[in-house]
Amino acid sequence: MVSFALAVQAALKMEGPAVQWAGVRYCRELTSQRVVRNGLPQRNASHWDEGAMCEVLVNGHFGYAASADLTQSGLQESFKRAVATTAAASSHRAHCFESHHRASASGSYQSARARDLETTPLDNIMDCLLAASAAMDVSDLLVTRTAQAILVQTQTQYYTSTGAQTSQQFDMVSLNLSATAASGGESQTRTWSRTAQLGGEVFDKHLLVEEAARIAREALELVSAPNCPSATMDVVLMPDQMMLQIHESIGHPLELDRILGDERNYAGWSFVNLEDFGRLRYGSELMNVSFDPSRDHQFASYAFDDCGHPARKEMLIEAGVLKRGLGSLESQARSGLPGVANFRAASWNRAPIDRMANINLEPGTSTLEDLIGQVEDGILMRTNRSWSIDDYRNKFQFGCEYGQRIKNGRLGAVVRNPNYRGVTVDFWGRLAGVGRVDEAHGTPYCGKGEPSQVIRVGHASPPCLFRGVEVFGGQA
Amino acid sequence: MSTRGFFEQVRQEFDALSETLFSALEVGEDLTLNLAAEDTLFIRFNGNRVRQNTDVTQRVLSLIFHVRGRSVEQSLTLSGRQDSDRPAAIGALSRCRVEAACLPLDPHQVALLNNGSSEEEFRGSLLPPVELISMILDPAAGSDMVGLYAGGALIRANRNSKGQKHWFATENFFFDYSLYQGPKAVKGVYSASVWNSEDWAASLRRSRELLALLARPVQEVKPGAYRSYLAPPAFADLVGMLGWDALSAAAWKQGRSPLKKLVEKDLRLSPLFSLEENFSLGLSPRFNAQGEVAAARQPLIQEGEIAHLLVSSRSAKEYGLLANGAAEGESPRALDVSTGSLAQPDILAKLDTGLYLSNLHYLNWSDPVSARVTGMTRYACFWVQGGEIVGPIQNLRWDESLFSALGSKLMALTQEAEIAPAVGTYFERSLGGARTPGALIDAFNFTL
Numbered sequence: 059m060v061s062f063a064l065a066v067q068a069a070l071k072m073e074g075p076a077v078q079w080a081g082v083r084y085c086r087e088l089t090s091q092r093v094v095r096n097g098l099p100q101r102n103a104s105h106w107d108e109g110a111m112c113e114v115l116v117n118g119h120f121g122y123a124a125s126a127d128l129t130q131s132g133l134q135e136s137f138k139r140a141v142a143t144t145a146a147a148s149s150h151r152a153h154c155f156e157s158h159h160r161a162s163a164s165g166s167y168q169s170a171r172a173r174d175l176e177t178t179p180l181d182n183i184m185d186c187l188l189a190a191s192a193a194m195d196v197s198d199l200l201v202t203r204t205a206q207a208i209l210v211q212t213q214t215q216y217y218t219s220t221g222a223q224t225s226q227q228f229d230m231v232s233l234n235l236s237a238t239a240a241s242g243g244e245s246q247t248r249t250w251s252r253t254a255q256l257g258g259e260v261f262d263k264h265l266l267v268e269e270a271a272r273i274a275r276e277a278l279e280l281v282s283a284p285n286c287p288s289a290t291m292d293v294v295l296m297p298d299q300m301m302l303q304i305h306e307s308i309g310h311p312l313e314l315d316r317i318l319g320d321e322r323n324y325a326g327w328s329f330v331n332l333e334d335f336g337r338l339r340y341g342s343e344l345m346n347v348s349f350d351p352s353r354d355h356q357f358a359s360y361a362f363d364d365c366g367h368p369a370r371k372e373m374l375i376e377a378g379v380l381k382r383g384l385g386s387l388e389s390q391a392r393s394g395l396p397g398v399a400n401f402r403a404a405s406w407n408r409a410p411i412d413r414m415a416n417i418n419l420e421p422g423t424s425t426l427e428d429l430i431g432q433v434e435d436g437i438l439m440r441t442n443r444s445w446s447i448d449d450y451r452n453k454f455q456f457g458c459e460y461g462q463r464i465k466n467g468r469l470g471a472v473v474r475n476p477n478y479r480g481v482t483v484d485f486w487g488r489l490a491g492v493g494r495v496d497e498a499h500g501t502p503y504c505g506k507g508e509p510s511q512v513i514r515v516g517h518a519s520p521p522c523l524f525r526g527v528e529v530f531g532g533q534a
Numbered sequence: 535m536s537t538r539g540f541f542e543q544v545r546q547e548f549d550a551l552s553e554t555l556f557s558a559l560e561v562g563e564d565l566t567l568n569l570a571a572e573d574t575l576f577i578r579f580n581g582n583r584v585r586q587n588t589d590v591t592q593r594v595l596s597l598i599f600h601v602r603g604r605s606v607e608q609s610l611t612l613s614g615r616q617d618s619d620r621p622a623a624i625g626a627l628s629r630c631r632v633e634a635a636c637l638p639l640d641p642h643q644v645a646l647l648n649n650g651s652s653e654e655e656f657r658g659s660l661l662p663p664v665e666l667i668s669m670i671l672d673p674a675a676g677s678d679m680v681g682l683y684a685g686g687a688l689i690r691a692n693r694n695s696k697g698q699k700h701w702f703a704t705e706n707f708f709f710d711y712s713l714y715q716g717p718k719a720v721k722g723v724y725s726a727s728v729w730n731s732e733d734w735a736a737s738l739r740r741s742r743e744l745l746a747l748l749a750r751p752v753q754e755v756k757p758g759a760y761r762s763y764l765a766p767p768a769f770a771d772l773v774g775m776l777g778w779d780a781l782s783a784a785a786w787k788q789g790r791s792p793l794k795k796l797v798e799k800d801l802r803l804s805p806l807f808s809l810e811e812n813f814s815l816g817l818s819p820r821f822n823a824q825g826e827v828a829a830a831r832q833p834l835i836q837e838g839e840i841a842h843l844l845v846s847s848r849s850a851k852e853y854g855l856l857a858n859g860a861a862e863g864e865s866p867r868a869l870d871v872s873t874g875s876l877a878q879p880d881i882l883a884k885l886d887t888g889l890y891l892s893n894l895h896y897l898n899w900s901d902p903v904s905a906r907v908t909g910m911t912r913y914a915c916f917w918v919q920g921g922e923i924v925g926p927i928q929n930l931r932w933d934e935s936l937f938s939a940l941g942s943k944l945m946a947l948t949q950e951a952e953i954a955p956a957v958g959t960y961f962e963r964s965l966g967g968a969r970t971p972g973a974l975i976d977a978f979n980f981t982l
Contacts, residue, residue, distance in 0.1 A: 095788075099640050102633060103607035106626070109592070123589040127613045139589045143575065146664040150671055152583035180636040188638070202788040240789035243800060245903055247790070320580050322680045322719065323712040326895070326912075404961075407590045446898045446931075448910040450717075453931045453982045455908045457900055475901050479931065479982050508682035508710075509576045509588065509959035528982075533904035533935060 062110070062217040065133040069114065070219050072137065075145040079115035079157035081218035082133065083364060085406040090209045092180075094187040095202065097195065109406035112136040117148035118155055120388075124407040152392075157220055159387050160365045167226040167361035170354040171257030175209050175229045178258035183207055186263045193270035194237045199281060200274055202238040202247075205266070207231065208502070214364075222366035230357065230514065231260045232502060235270050239277040246280035246474055248273040248459055249441060251298075253500040254355045254516075276460055279472045286461050286476040286531030292436035292490075293478055293527045294429050297497035299458050300519035302442040304417055305504070307482040308340075308347055309515070311451035312374060313506075314385025314393050315412040324508050326449025329482065330380070332393055338380040341486025346420040347375040349384060349398045350518075356416045357500025357516035362399065364410040369399035374417070378486070386412050404511035411507050416516035422492025429491045429523040431467040437529055438462045438469060439476045455479040475532030488527065493520030537657065537687045537705045540573045543614070544593060544689055545701065550616065551595065551623050552693045558627060559695055564646040565627070566598040566694040568823050572963055574686035575663060579711070582671055582679045587663070592962065595623060598823070599630035600646060603639045606630040644847040648696040649825045656816075658705035658727030660685045666729070670709060673735050677742070681711030688963055692825045700827075702819035704965075709734075710957045712913070713741050718748040718926060721767065721893050721913045725955045744892070744914045750925035753917035757930070759977035761888035761945075763881055763918075766952035770970040771894040772939065773809065773871055775907050778899065780936075781834055782864035783843040787853050792905040792936070796840055801937055803838035804944040810834055811844075812870035817955065818966035820859070822846075828859030834866070838941070869968040874947025876974060883921040884946060884974055889930075890916040890923065905936040908981075931982035939975050948972040 062082040069080035086108040093101040109126035112133060121144025123136040187205040194203035210230040217223055232253040239246055250269040252260065295303060311328040315321065318332075330338065351359050351369040360369055367387055374382050383389075385397030389412050402413040430438065444457030461476030462469050480488075498518035505512050535543070548569050559565055571593040578586040596609035608626040612619045661669060670683060685707025692700040708725035722741040724734050764772060779785035780793040795801040811832040813820045820827045824847060833841035843855075844864040850857035861867065876884060895912035899905075911930050916923045948971040958964035 098642070099605070099638055101607070102605065102637055103609070104629070104633075105594075106608070106610040106622075107594075108611055119584070121587045125591045125614075126593070126611045127591075127615060129613075129615065132613065132615070136589075143587045143589055143663045146662075147577065147584040147587045147667055150584045150667055152580050152585045180633055184636065184638070202790070238789040243795055243903065245789040245794070318580070319680060319714075320578070320585055322580070322714060323682060323710060323721075327717070407592055409586050409588045411586075444898050444900050444908070446896045446900075446908045446910065448929055448931070449895055449912055450929075453910065453929070455900065455931060455933065455982070477900060481982075505960065508578050509574075509590075509684060512960060532901035533906055 060128050060130050060133065062215065065130060066217050066219050068134060069137040072141060075116050075141060077114050077116055077141060079160060079219050080137065081113040081160060081216065081222070083111045083113065083406065084215040085109060085212065087210065087212040087405065092183055092187060093204065093206045094191045095204045097188060097191050107405060111403070111406050112140050114140045114144055115155060115157055116141055116144040119144055119148035119151035120155055121147060122409045155388065155391065159391050160218055160220060160222065161367040161387065162218065162221040163362060163366050163368050164223045165361060166224065169227065169229040169255035171229045171255065171259065173258035175211055175257050178261060182261055186261045186266050189263050190235055190266040190270040193267040194274040196274050197278055199239045199241050199278060200237055201240045202236070203274070204236040205270065206234040216364065216366050218366065224362045224366050226360060226362065229255060229257050231256045233260060235266070235273055237274040237277040239281040241281045244281050246277055248277040248280065253502070254357050254498065255359055256355060280460060280474045283472045283474045286437060286473040286529065288530040290526055291529050292433045293524045293529060294433065294436065294438040294464065294521055295524065296438065296440045296521050297519045298441045298499055299439050300419060300522055301499040301517040302445055302456060304419055304517045304519060305414070305515065306445060306447045307451060307454055307485065309414040309417045311482065312384045313412045314383040314389035314395065314397055317383065318389060318392055321506065325506055329450045329452050332395060334380055335383060335395055336381060339378055340375050340380045340483060341378045342489040343377045344422055344489050344492045345375055345378045345486055346373065348373050348418050348420060349415060350418050351399065351415040353416055356498045356518065358415040358514050360415065363401045364403045365401045367399035367401065372398050384412055384414060402513055404513055408509060408511045413506065413513045414504065414515045416518065418518040419520065421494050421496045421520045423494050424491045426493055426521050429493060429521055430464055430469055432491060432523060433464040434466060436464040437473065437476055438464055444477065452481050454482065473531065476529065477531065478527050478529045480527060485524065488524045489522060490525045491523030493522065496520040535573065540687045541655065541689065541703045544571045547612070547614065547616065547619065548691050551619060554620055555623055555627055556695045558624060562601055564600040564695050566646060566824060567692065568596040569689065569691040570594050570962055571689040572686060574684055574963055577667065577683040580680045582674055582677055584667060597626055597630060599627070599634065600643060601631070601634050603643055604634040604637045605640045605643050606633045606637070642848050642852045644824065644851055646694050646696050648698045649827060651699040652821060652827065653701045654819065656704040656727060660705065660707055661729050669729060669731060673738055678714040679711055680714065681709060683707065683709045684959060684963055688965060690819050690965065692821055692823065694825055698825040700819065700821040700825055708955055708957050713745050715745050715748055719913055720744045720748065723955065723957060747916065747923060748914060748926045753925045753927050755917055755927045755930060757980050757982055759979050761885060761976050762978040763885045763890050764973045764975060765892045766970050766972050767954060768891045768894045769973045770954045770968050771897055773869065773970055774968065775897055775936065777865040781844050781866060783845040783853065783855055784849040784864055786843060792899060792902040797843065803835065803940045804942065805837040806874055806944055806947055807838050807940050808836050808872040810870050811866055811868050813868050815868050815870060815953065815969060818867045822859060822861040826859045832858055867966045871951065871970040873949055873951050873971045876946040876948045878948065878950060881948065881972065882918055882923065885918050886921055887919050889927065890918050900933055906933060907936060908933040930980045932979060933981045934979045939978065943976045943978070945974040945976050
């Protein structure tokens with residue numbers, strides 16, 4: 059392979075505008091997608107992606123050029139383009155950066171996993187997916203029975219003129235099962251997923267068949283269940299909905315680049331201001347939220363962000379009070395606030411921006427039974443289905459796949475189309491109980507940025523109880 | 535490299551790789567190739583300053599391989615160097631063969647055909663960064679402008695082992711921007727294939743005029759049902775939801791279509807509402823990943839009733855339907871909504887009292903079976919009383935069924951329609967867009 063170190067040194071000596079700093083971020087990724095629907099192969103696709111982003115600091119402005127030509131001359135061509143555009147842009151730069159706004163750490167990372175993904179045979183994967191799809195085939199009403207596996211192997215390397223040299227290798231899997239039951243004009247879907255840094259050990263046929271049978275049963279329950287009632291009531295949210303609640307109403311509003319306005323033309327701004335850190339009461343005293351890229355197997359764990367900054371766990375919210383934002387070295391320099399190692403890019407062809415990694419709600423002291431036992435009249439909701447929030451991250455409306463009534467501290471009948479809405483800080487102030495056992499979930503599809511990027515995020519949470527929430531169902 | 539040079543180089547590379555791969559096929563094997571390539575300059579602005587600039591050159595080659603009733607797809611990023619791309623492409627073909635041997639039969643595989651050939655190339659004239667940045671920023675001096683410029687060459691090409699050849703190449707740009715005044719903002723998009731300072735100044739002037747209206751006192755509007763005018767960008771967002779499974783034949787058959795009740799004639803929309811796929815807008819190529827060519831115009835909804843769903847050849851085979859050149863995901867690629875009778879000067883008078891909405895934000899199905907959608911208002915949204923704009927509103931959440939909003943509540947559509955070019959940049963620059971009029975909707979349901 060070409061020497062990135064050599065390319066970086068050559069960039070510093072190029073003719074033309076002085077290059078204060080240079081770096082190369084290399085990314086190689088193999089993504090395989092296997093889909094079975096109704097017992098038949100639906101899609102078998104793999105994508106091999108490889109390229110490098112050449113980064114320069116010219117006149118106090120960082121700029122980028124990306125190409126998949128990884129020869130020495132290809133990298134030099136990218137550096138030339140980066141320097142030319144960056145020099146032209148530098149007289150209009152938004153901030154004056156220095157080379158110390160890139161880290162100079164060295165080290166490596168490898169996802170925790172028991173079995174290499176690369177050595178997992180395709181027929182083993184197909185066998186698991188076909189078995190899961192078959193396990194959903196228990197009624198003619200189950201019109202769609204899908205099993206999907208997405209396997210991702212990513213390798214990144216980062217070299218800079220100030221000595222950073224990091225190498226990271228990620229093995230990631232997203233397993234998704236989906237059962238749709240239809241009867242008359244009604245149709246309901248139940249899903250199960252496992253999205254994490256894992257290896258071939260994830261293909262556990264017994265587990266997949268068990269979960270497939272459960273979601274098929276629950277889809278059938280839903281299709282004949284009554285609509286969720288409309289009322290203000292207590293809500294218990296399970297971890298596979300808490301994930302979305304954390305993501306939309308904590309993760310995005312705490313991104314410092316968003317607070318600094320970078321995202322205003324696309325996803326929007328934030329109700330959080332720079333002065334709010336250390337002061338704003340974000341939620342009840344039960345609320346403790348961390349940025350934790352160090353948890354084994356969680357989807358967005360890593361040792362270094364994409365400017366080589368070593369990553370470690372930091373508390374964002376403690377006892378309900380906002381403490382720290384999600385800001386990279388660049389955002390920390392622009393805002394004067396402490397941040398985290400979260401400068402991340404979707405791939406070699408996008409510049410890094412402030413992203414979530416694993417944003418987790420720390421466990422409390424209650425069992426699930428304790429939480430349900432505290433509810434006189436409410437709903438337990440599982441698995442996100444619908445999500446929408448305003449551009450300042452205040453007014454949200456979220457929907458779930460599966461609801462169960464809670465009456466006098468006991469779980470009761472299944473209801474379909476459970477939805478709830480609220481306003482972020484008011485809602486988190488209603489947090490009245492936090493479970494003591496968490497579950498980690500993740501998604502590969504967090505969208506942000508211009509040009510746009512999807513990034514992998516993870517969210518661990520226990521079940522949580524919220525008091526007095528506006529709940530409603532589907533159209534009768 | 536010039537755009538002409540990029541087009542020519544990529545075409546030569548694609549042709550050479552195609553010949554290499556087709557000549558490597560064995561008896562009983564078939565292959566479709568798709569290429570997506572671009573050479574793009576992205577410049578991100580914040581506060582009327584440059585936040586990030588990124589030059590991206592990328593080429594992705596996809597192989598769809600058929601053998602003995604099995605289907606495998608492999609795609610790879612090309613470097614643009616034959617010495618590395620040729621062995622990489624041959625390697626991808628080898629992996630297709632290995633995987634096919636492990637897979638069960640795919641009974642819905644559609645046999646490859648020669649669907650003909652086509653060629654479209656649109657050249658533009660884009661400015662180099664050193665001129666461009668000043669051209670954008672200088673007229674906006676004094677404004678809090680944030681946005682994205684994306685410009686350069688875009689290519690989509692398709693060939694198959696039966697002799698089919700399609701080539702679509704274009705050079706263009708968009709500048710998607712917001713002007714802020716405190717927390718309030720207006721949205722604009724300027725796109726073309728040749729930068730024109732007068733057109734940019736006109737776009738900026740319209741945005742500034744709208745921004746001035748946002749300086750009026752903010753009106754408190756409580757949740758409730760209000761007559762609302764959705765300007766073309768807002769209506770494009772609402773109608774855009776139909777691209778999420780609603781017009782897909784496969785989604786209907788698989789129990790996922792929010793328009794199931796419309797397809798099965800349990801309900802109908804307003805006779806005022808018609809839409810079609812209209813490739814004559816020139817926004818995207820007519821060929822899909824199989825190289826099938828859609829009709830130049832394909833009615834989808836006519837006077838409130840389904841005319842055609844989008845049917846891919848795979849869905850056609852599985853469900854016994856007639857394919858109409860739809861892409862695999864069966865989403866519209868060139869949506870065109872018919873205009874109506876509402877004249878531009880009459881909009882506020884017909885609205886009388888209610889909400890003027892320039893843009894919507896973050897739409898999602900809230901109850902798919904009822905085609906109910908939730909979302910937010912965003913940007914220049916006003917309370918209107920007696921046909922006069924009173925002042926901007928605090929943004930509102932809404933939750934409304936398309937069966938109502940495009941049905942009994944649809945009062946009128948404007949005489950003029952606007953083209954909203956695709957400004958998506960996930961993975962690659964998008965092609966396509968939509969043309970929509972504005973819409974006057976009665977009792978639109980606001981919830982928070």
